[in-house]
Amino acid sequence: MFVQVFQGRVADVTEARQALDRWARDLAPGSHGWLGTTAGVTADGTLVAVARFESREEARRNSDRPEQTQWWMETAKLFSGEVAFHDCDQVDVYLRGGSDSAGFVQVIEGRVREPERVREVLRRIEPDLDGCRPDLIGGLAAVSADGGYVETAYFSSEEEARQGESKELPARLREAFEELMGQFEGAPVYHDLREPWFYSP
Known part of the structure; x- marks a missing residue:
């Protein structure tokens, strides 16, 4: 993809x-x-x-x-x-990927130091995410050749997403997220699409 x-x-x-x-x-x-x-x-x-x-x-x-x-x-x-x-050639789909039924979409943008390391961490946390964040339908993590990172996360609703964010994470998942955030050069930017538009073939 x-x-x-x-x-x-x-x-x-x-x-x-x-x-x-x-x-x-x-x-x-x-x-x-x-x-x-x-x-x-x-x-x-x-x-x-x-x-x-x-x-x-x-x-x-x-x-x-x-x-x-x-x-x-x-x-x-x-x-x-x-x-x-x-333009991103490295694209990883996690959980159930994108969904046109999502009520809230968050696009996370930044620059990462080691794209392959980011990919490895995402694969590692995927099973834990599925059980810990039922509000998260899935998403796409895309990386460009120069380390530009764009993740598109699809949620059932913004209310449920915010509730999910406020939950205390299991230690293993929290450590993995800290490792993932440590890969960014500076703080990532979050674009909240509260009324997402979906187009499919």
């Missing part, structure tokens, strides 16, 4: 939603290797979109389509500043 993320400030949430709806309606049927997109706008007006593809090559084929270029030229006008892109 390959993950492409783009994000930036938008002034009009409705127009942003309409742009992604238009892509799903008009461009998705002819897309190459597209597996789905999770998007939304945070409380501070940041649009975050996480698109999943079968491979980098398929994503590139999609980007090269004239209709894709035209769509992006129009959509880019909705952003009030710079748009950041993250």
Whole structure:
């Protein structure tokens, strides 16, 4: 799997939603290797979109389509500043992966020192997460070649997610989380999508 993320400030949430709806309606049927997109706008007006593809090559084929270029030229006008892109070849799915039934999605962004170490820790804690956090449906942890990290976590609801966060973790899981947080260069940024938008083939 390959993950492409783009994000930036938008002034009009409705127009942003309409742009992604238009892509799903008009461009998705002819897309190459597209597996789905999770998007939304945070409380501070940041649009975050996480698109999943079968491979980098398929994503590139999609980007090269004239209709894709035209769509992006129009959509880019909705952003009030710079748009950041993250292309991630290392993608790990944990628990039940993404879900279009999630009521709350959190996108965690940062930079990690040792991507393979992060992958190992995530695999190690997955069985414990399943029993300890029933609010967590699953997610995707994606890392780019330069260590950029984007995790998309899907929860049943924000209320249940906050309740889950407040629980005291078992010692083994707490230690693993501390190890994971220690891999970040600086503090990660959390983007809360309280009204997530889901698009699937």
